Amino acid sequence: MDTTKTIYLLDDDADIRELLVDYLTRNGLTVSSASNAEEFFALWRNAPADLVVLDIMLPGDDGFAVLRRLRQQSAVPAIFLSALDGSTDRIVGLELGADDYLGKPFEPRELLARIRTVLRRSSEATPSPPQGRLLHFGSWRLDTTARHLLTPDNVILPLSGAEFRLLCIFLERPQQVLSRDTLLALTQGRNAQPYDRSIDVLVSRLRNRLRDGGRYGTLIKTVRGEGYVLAADVRSEVLPAGGSRHTS
Structure with a gap:
């Protein structure tokens, strides 16, 4: 490599x-x-x-x-x-x-x-959605090819590699409560350290990107004593090269 x-x-x-x-x-x-x-x-x-x-x-x-x-x-x-x-x-x-x-x-x-x-x-x-898709959640979209967010008013926001990986994990598991340990394992694999609070910093950073109101946000919610959950449905839009858009 x-x-x-x-x-x-x-x-x-x-x-x-x-x-x-x-x-x-x-x-x-x-x-x-x-x-x-x-x-x-x-x-x-x-x-x-x-x-x-x-x-x-x-x-x-x-x-x-x-x-x-x-x-x-x-x-x-x-x-x-x-x-x-x-x-x-x-x-x-x-x-x-x-x-x-x-x-x-x-x-x-x-x-x-x-x-x-x-x-x-x-x-x-980290597993990520296949390229050539727009993932819709709330009023936001994630372009999995360009690896950037599209805001509700259609402004492009670049994501760091860590932000993209974490968002993909949430989008693959909507409405599912994910513990800190689970998120650490999925983002860092065997390099995750016990009691590592960096995942909280990363979630906070992602919430800021999504203008999501901190711990009382409506998209990524804190579940006390359990972890975090993406409280939105996810819709996948296929964007084939040179073709029309299809939703699934």
């Missing part, structure tokens, strides 16, 4: 960049690096990557600012690096659409393992 994957690494420490580019390249990835936001987006404009690794503490625009800007145009998987010890950065990163977070110092092989996990999770691990 890794031989065809391109990684962009953003870190202002030249020694770390050299070490990681060498190590990841030797392990089958194509890696390009940047030391600041301007260099990173120059790489991105030339050709998007399959995954990005972003240091949080940078001169000028920090990693959070870079991901905010990137999320306006892409749902590419992202991993944050940070030398700061604490949960705040991890939560902020998840809220912005990061897929993982790794504290410094770390072993290069741990970063490689996390990159492989995120790539696998994005492309294989």
Whole structure:
């Protein structure tokens, strides 16, 4: 899998960049690096990557600012690096659409393992609806080919990989209460950790996308002591290439 994957690494420490580019390249990835936001987006404009690794503490625009800007145009998987010890950065990163977070110092092989996990999770691990469909729920639609939301007023909202996976899980199980443990297992598989509250952050992020009023929302409801439920019927609209629309 890794031989065809391109990684962009953003870190202002030249020694770390050299070490990681060498190590990841030797392990089958194509890696390009940047030391600041301007260099990173120059790489991105030339050709998007399959995954990005972003240091949080940078001169000028920090990693959070870079991901905010990137999320306006892409749902590419992202991993944050940070030398700061604490949960705040991890939560902020998840809220912005990061897929993982790794504290410094770390072993290069741990970063490689996390990159492989995120790539696998994005492309294989989570079942998703077949491409070429619009999934209608409430007044919203999910385009499963483009992986974006269409708002009630027909505005396109890009989704991060984690947001898309979670929404697909809800859309495949409408009206079914899903526990936190179930959602963690379905989104992260064997990498899920007991008592991990990141799923609550991800649900909150998805609710914000859906303008769903937090814990008292009408689309994704909190079931006290049990988990979450998509409280809407789902209708699938097939969009064959060059053909007419059919509903099922």
